[in-house]
C-alpha cells in the first residue's frame with residue numbers, strides 16, 4: 001500500500017511540474033515546454049500562422065558536440081507566447097554521410113516563412129558541410145506542406161551566384177588583383193575591404209552566407225539577409241515568388257562593419273535592423289539601423305541596449321525581432337545566451353523593444369509580460 005501511495009504521489013508531483021504555466025518572460029532562466037523540458041530552439045525565429053505562433057530553432061545536444069547539428073530543427077507552438085508546446089523535430093539531419101545535411105554538419109539560425117501563393121512553408125538556414133568548419137558559408141533551403149513539417153531538404157547554395165549587387169562598384173567586377181593576394185594571406189582573420197574584391201572572387205559560385213534571417217514584406221516579397229564577404233558586409237537579397245531561390249537583385253549594406261546575427265522588422269513604413277559584431281559565441285554590443293526601404297540607405301543608430309550589460313547585449317546575441325499580433329508597436333527582441341561548452345543549456349533573452357527619438361531601444365527586465373505594451377494601445 002505504502003509503495004502505491006508513493007508511486008501515486010510521485011506521478012502527481014511530476015505531472016504538476018509538467019503543467020507549469022507561465023504568465024511572464026524571465027530572460028536567462030530555464031524555459032520549460034509542455035513536457036517540462038527546457039525549450040530547445042536556439043538561433044530561432046517565430047512564424048505566426050492561423051493565430052498560433054511557431055518557434056523554430058536549432059536543436060542542441062549536451063556538450064560541445066551540440067554546437068554541430070546532431071538532430072535538426074525543433075519547433076514549438078504557442079498561442080500566448082509564454083507557454084510553448086513541443087511540436088517535435090521538423091527537419092531531421094541525415095544519417096547518410098553524403099547528404100548536405102549529414103548529421104554533424106553545422107545547421108544554424110533556421111527561419112521559416114509561409115508562401116501564400118504556393119501554400120508551402122519555406123525554411124532557410126545557415127549550412128556548413130560536416131567537418132569543414134565555417135568555410136562553406138552556404139544556405140540550406142527546405143520546404144513543407146504543413147507548418148510543423150516534415151520539412152524536406154531541397155538544396156544548398158551560396159548566396160546570389162552569378163549576380164552583381166545593385167550597388168556594385170566597377171572594381172568588384174575585376175578579377176582579384178595579384179598584388180592583394182599577399183595582403184590577404186597576411187590577415188589572420190580574413191578581411192575584405194573592397195580592394196580585395198571578394199565579390200569578384202565569389203561571383204561564379206556565389207557569395208558567402210553565414211548568419212542569416214528572412215524577412216517578408218507587406219507586399220509578400222521575401223528577402224534573405226546574411227552576413228557575407230567573410231562577415232564584413234551584410235547582403236540583402238530578394239527571393240523569387242516561391243521563396244525557393246534568389247531573383248538576383250541584392251544590395252550590400254554596412255560595408256566593412258562586420259556584423260552578424262541579423263534581424264529585421266518594419267514599423268510605420270520604416271525598416272529596422274538589429275545585429276551584432278563578430279565575436280563568435282561570446283556576446284558583444286548590438287548594432288541597430290533604420291532605412292526607408294529594404295534596399296537602404298541604411299543609417300546606423302548605435303547600440304539599442306541602454307541598461308547595465310549593454311556592452312554584451314545583456315549577454316546575448318540577436319536572432320529575431322517578433323511582432324506581437326494585434327498589438328500596436330509591440331515587438332519582442334529575441335536573443336540567444338549561448339552556452340558553447342554545453343550547447344543544450346543555451347538560454348533565451350526576450351525583451352520588449354521600445355521606440356524613442358526615432359530609434360529603438362531595449363531595456364533589461366528581470367521579468368515582464370505583454371501588458372507592457374498596453375500603454376501603446
Ligand code: GAL
Pocket residue numbers: 043108109211260261278279280281317
Ligand atoms: C556566432 C554566430 C552563431 C555561430 C557562432 C559560431 O557569431 O552568430 O550563429 O555561428 O558564431 O562561433
